[in-house]
Amino acid sequence: MNKLTAELLHQLKSAAKEEIMCREASDTSDAWQDLASPENILLLVEIALQVLEAEPVADVVAWNHPSEERKCSVQLRRFDLKSGPLFMLAPQPTTDTYRQIENDGWIEWKGGKCPEAYSTEVQVKYRDGMGMEDAAGDFSWTHDNEPDDIIAYRVIENDGREG
Known part of the structure; x- marks a missing residue:
């Protein structure tokens, strides 16, 4: 199984663009199935590249006290906080x-x-x-x-x- 890398995504992007140009030059609409059309592949590759190349964004802390709701009036104590989730895209x-x-x-x-x-x-x-x-x-x-x-x-x- 291939690992999804930026290099592979750039190769797929180039191949999809080339296929789109070829399809425009001649009627080869049966070359790709509708769901796997080069336009759809290109869109997926661009989304995957954005995710792969994005800087990590995180909620730095998350509320961690089991019996209190997260409200402004709560006095924060360092043991009530834990690391928040890390996201590639917000x-x-x-x-x-x-x-x-x-x-x-x-x-x-x-x-x-x-x-x-x-x-x-x-x-x-x-x-x-x-x-x-x-x-x-x-x-x-x-x-x-x-x-x-x-x-x-x-x-x-x-x-x-x-x-």
Whole structure:
């Protein structure tokens, strides 16, 4: 099995570009299957290169106290902190408008940084089945494999009423 390296990815990128030029010059549409088209291969290679060449980014510390929630009012002690997860690319929030509409406004959440502006009103569902509504900044959006991990949320639209 070949190890995925930057050199191999650059070779694949060159081969895909060459195949695209050849296909444009002559009708050889059956040379590659639709899913493995040179355009798709080129896109995958460019994504893989970005990941491979990215500088590591990390949450330097993560909250590690089992009986306290992660809030600003908590007094930090060095033994309450542990090394955070290391990512090659910073995790990006995924807001899929079409999926949100199809699921009555609910967006699946798998943990990470707050996906909305802190002042945005949201309704959340917890792993334990409970729910709550408040400003996005008032919730803990990270996952700790606890019953109060947020598993889905939806933005509460302002209907023009006061309060």
